[in-house]
Amino acid sequence: MSVRQPAGNTVVVTGVGRGFGRGTAVAFAGAGARVVGLARDAESLEKLQAELGDAFVPVRGDATDPDLAAELLTRYTPAAVVLNAGAAPVMRPLQDHTWETFRIAWDVDVQQAFHWARAALRLPLPPGSTVVSLSSGAALRGSPLSGGYAGAKATVRFVSEYAAAESLRQALGIRFRAVLPALSPTTDLGTEAAAAYAAYQGVGTDAFVRAMGPLLTPDMAGAAMVSLAAEEDGDALAFTLSAAGLQPV
Template identity: 35%
Template sequence: MTGTVLITGASAGFGQASARRFAAAGWRVVGTGRRAERLQELKAELGDDFYPAVFDITDETAMDAALRSLPADFSKIDVLVNNAGLALGTEPAQASDLAAWKTMIATNVTGLAAITHKLLPGLIERRGSIVNLASIAANWPYPGGNVYGGTKAFVQQFTRGLRADLHGTGVRVTSIEPGLCESEFTMVRTGGNREAYDALYSGADALQPEDIAATIFWVATLPPHMNVNQLEVMPVSQSWGPFRVHREP
């Protein structure tokens, strides 16, 4: 099975690894992202089966222009991988930056919903697939997760709603919910704090972007009658802790 996949946020992390995985299997890949130079580097690596579509997922006008200008060979999208997203800050809600909250919502919620809406007619026509990247933060709250966790809970519930609405169309929709995964994501979240990055991943044997890419590819290439509704993935080293109890002195 091959076709055309559009992967948002393809300039790094899960998206970049997914572009490589699909291209290696003979798929045409449209990779979106804000950083043109990174997408051009990926095109130089992957060749003519990769098309860089440079736009910010929060800029609907730029999104429309990029989708309209896709070359004919890349315009019929069979699989949409909604990967673009970010977390900003690790502070508790009462110490968080409202601008960071708004950026997470614009990227993780509004941008994801917008590109999905625009590609739905073609995905229905081709009985395609949508793979949404949520997070274990959609299910399990943690200190500092506040708005990021809320956006990923949206992605999870939006996936379920799409499944319900697309009943009978043949379109498959999946929410993939990774746990601890070592990627540039954490450098962005901590504002480039390498010490915090190293402390988080040291000795953890965390998931790697290639692990998530393999999972996305597996879900997207299952037999057409199979749908994985929701898939939570953690490294073996990660599990659940006890509930915290605050005690008055």
Template identity: 45%
Template sequence: MNVVVVGGSRGLGLGVTRAAQESGARVTVVARDLAGLDGEQGDARDEGFAAKVLAGVRPDLLVITAGAVPEMGPLTGLTWAEFSVNWHSDVRIAFTWLRAALRLPLAPGSRVVVFGSAASLRGSRLSGGYAGAKATVRLITEYAAEEASALGIAMTTVLPGITPGTTVGETAIRAYAKNAGRTEEQFRANLPDAPPPEAVGRSILGIAAGAYLLEAGGPRPLP
């Protein structure tokens, strides 16, 4: 199986990369910094770059995890540029790679998994436009799924919660703990159990089309 992981050099993306490699798949990581991994180095927002990678690899599974670390703070403490960083990164990356996958198109039977966030359902008041950007990522994937069905391509959105050990997760923990007047350890103790990146990676390798919350017990389908 050929797998492309956009943003596969760190965090949940690295978990997917390692799980796919352990399964015997041929994995191409797409990232600005490959961190010693095999893949394609470049800007995931670049439409020409996305088209080139997909045409060259023709993946059976495309996983889109890349995005920006949100600026954290109260609304009054953020500039518009800080508030909108995830709109210009996460939303654009999802749009770029979904569009490229449909325009190529990927072969019938291929699958595309896009990482959103549980924040799109619950909100995230200290992370600016992050929750809204991730809600749009989910919507874009649903739009793409309508077009993909005629091509035999399955589209899936997965929504992880705050995941300790990842850059985004640790950034959120620091900000919300400080805002609540707690230590980071106290805040972590009250978080719902989250699967580690490697477990997330294993759980999505064979996941069916649809939308899922990623919980400690495994992916839970959304209505």
């Protein structure tokens, strides 16, 4: 059994309660993997388990908990880990933020990336396993209404690249990849962001969304995660993700 093929292997996905995380869990289960799905909301976990059945192992918890990260990696020895959990940014101009609202993504998204990458290296996960961290297209272009979100997502990418360098240095064979999805109003986070930027620009939300062109959906994101986990080794450590698919950065 290849560690890079989903069928028959175990995959851990965080943030499975909605959006791209849910889409990723569904895609891996559809590809024959056992999915250990982490979320904070019990109801969303129950709904996903009802949909996926025995292919899904629900875990209620906080993706920023370092002990939980180490426990799940040790217990399940996953072939792939997809770190999708993240905080929804408070959408407002810089001067209307407080430090508490500005730093939200640093407290959640960056912590998650750090704790799971650290645990994967220290365990370590088996050679050929893959850890995918969800960054954001905002890491490349900024996001002036979402406080520290863009900077936090850029740091998520850096953490993934640092971990990749450590895996190479120690000859561990663990692959670390960062994915930078485009803004998409097919998710709750993307819907709120699109509405905020439309209002900021003085246009209607529908017009703003139409101007975006084809939209990345949770199903597309999930399929991309499965593809990335199964790919042969390549030089790219980070990829943008849009409705057109994955593109190396």
